[in-house]
Amino acid sequence: MTSKELMERRNRVLPKAMYTTSTLNAASAKGAVFYDAEGVEYIDFSGGIGVLNAGHCPTPVSRAIAKQAQTLMHTFFNVLTHEPYVLLAEKLVEILPHGEATKVMFVSTGAEAVENAVKIARQATGRQGIICYTGGFHGRTLMGMSLTSKVSYKTGCGPFAPEIYRLPFPDYYHNGHGQAFDTFVEQELENFKKYLSTVVAPDNVAAVILEPVQGEGGFYIVPPRYLQGLHEICKQHGILLILDEVQSGFGRTGKWAAYEHYGVIPDISTWAKSMGSGIPIAAVMGKAEVMDKALPGTLGGTYAGNPVACAGALASIEYMQQIDINRKGEQVGKTLLNFFNKLKKECPAIGEVRGLGAMVAIELVKNQNPNLPDPDLTKNLVTACAARGLFLISAGVYGNVIRVLCPLVISQPMLKKGLEIMREELLKF
Numbered sequence: 001m002t003s004k005e006l007m008e009r010r011n012r013v014l015p016k017a018m019y020t021t022s023t024l025n026a027a028s029a030k031g032a033v034f035y036d037a038e039g040v041e042y043i044d045f046s047g048g049i050g051v052l053n054a055g056h057c058p059t060p061v062s063r064a065i066a067k068q069a070q071t072l073m074h075t076f077f078n079v080l081t082h083e084p085y086v087l088l089a090e091k092l093v094e095i096l097p098h099g100e101a102t103k104v105m106f107v108s109t110g111a112e113a114v115e116n117a118v119k120i121a122r123q124a125t126g127r128q129g130i131i132c133y134t135g136g137f138h139g140r141t142l143m144g145m146s147l148t149s150k151v152s153y154k155t156g157c158g159p160f161a162p163e164i165y166r167l168p169f170p171d172y173y174h175n176g177h178g179q180a181f182d183t184f185v186e187q188e189l190e191n192f193k194k195y196l197s198t199v200v201a202p203d204n205v206a207a208v209i210l211e212p213v214q215g216e217g218g219f220y221i222v223p224p225r226y227l228q229g230l231h232e233i234c235k236q237h238g239i240l241l242i243l244d245e246v247q248s249g250f251g252r253t254g255k256w257a258a259y260e261h262y263g264v265i266p267d268i269s270t271w272a273k274s275m276g277s278g279i280p281i282a283a284v285m286g287k288a289e290v291m292d293k294a295l296p297g298t299l300g301g302t303y304a305g306n307p308v309a310c311a312g313a314l315a316s317i318e319y320m321q322q323i324d325i326n327r328k329g330e331q332v333g334k335t336l337l338n339f340f341n342k343l344k345k346e347c348p349a350i351g352e353v354r355g356l357g358a359m360v361a362i363e364l365v366k367n368q369n370p371n372l373p374d375p376d377l378t379k380n381l382v383t384a385c386a387a388r389g390l391f392l393i394s395a396g397v398y399g400n401v402i403r404v405l406c407p408l409v410i411s412q413p414m415l416k417k418g419l420e421i422m423r424e425e426l427l428k429f
Helices: 003-013 059-069 083-095 110-125 142-147 181-198 224-237 307-323 325-346 375-386 412-426
Strands: 028-030 033-035 041-044 102-107 129-133 164-167 205-210 240-244 268-271 282-287 350-356 359-364 393-395 401-404
Touching: 041 412, 059 307, 083 102, 083 282, 083 307, 102 110, 110 142, 110 205, 110 240, 110 268, 110 282, 164 181, 181 224, 205 224, 224 240, 307 325, 325 350, 325 359, 325 412, 359 375, 375 393, 375 401, 375 412
Parallel strands: 129 164, 129 205, 205 240, 240 268
Antiparallel strands: 028 033, 033 041, 102 282, 268 282, 350 359, 359 401, 393 401
């Protein structure tokens, strides 16, 4: 079967809304590469959109999944406990403690994790309001879409959940307007305080949710002082801080959690993607006194914490510990930032290079103007690189950001080969 034949079959049976940004397919994969139906090899700079930090099909994970599938494939955890769930929860509490006591629950997707984090926050505080940010992406469920900023992900899907309030993300590149960086950050914190006086009262706000590094939004990084100041404001008003680490977790920024770079511990956090190396599993973690405020019956789900998924996630984390995934994240990140900063001097289309660890992106603009995004160039670059065996993905509200989410197990020669393809193709335009 050819790639063309597979796409024709796809189009006959899938709804148009299940669009694809590429005509490529994947027949098999290992490490940092995948192969299409014709056996053509591609360097994977997408990593399943942040799912494959430990690489495609890591052997210990595949073995753990197969072993568990032969022993116990399913129970509804709310009525029948199984050990893989408890083992995985214990492992997460070990590597990502939220203060003195931490508790964990599992679901199947990052969007579900966000839904449940909001439910917990509302029950814990007795309040309804949730503050989110422009550029944020939190899923495609009703609550997820309500919190998500990019309109193309939710066109025609309303009405949306009430009591959602949105603030501009503290994006210095677009909104700094010549101010000193520190001045800009302090002004953004003041704007947040004003928001609590002019838009929504703090005693009606259950939580603030944000990504320490925005994923779909374009890899914008929360300034350290902003997150620290936000944390202080939240504590002052009894507002819970939810950090969405679905894309930024498990070594992507060079640490288990992006928030570890900031010296801030959230009240609640959400996790998915690389936690399971491709197995559908996600988690909500939080301080025990917060998590325990949720009432019996309000949390759970038929497949939440499935034994096979838990076994796969536990094997993924243990494998990442074994290979020191955080060190690999640091190394990949240094290579990416060094390369792109040099390329920026050659290529005026690169408006900004930004990154935290290996969560690195370049933003493509016209005339070096942050307010003139160039999505056409971005699309052309993705297409040109695919023709040479490099699979890229874009991001950003305007689709003008190239984000790199390659598996962190990628070798330096392969990483540099992919980057050189990017350089050569970008400089052709």
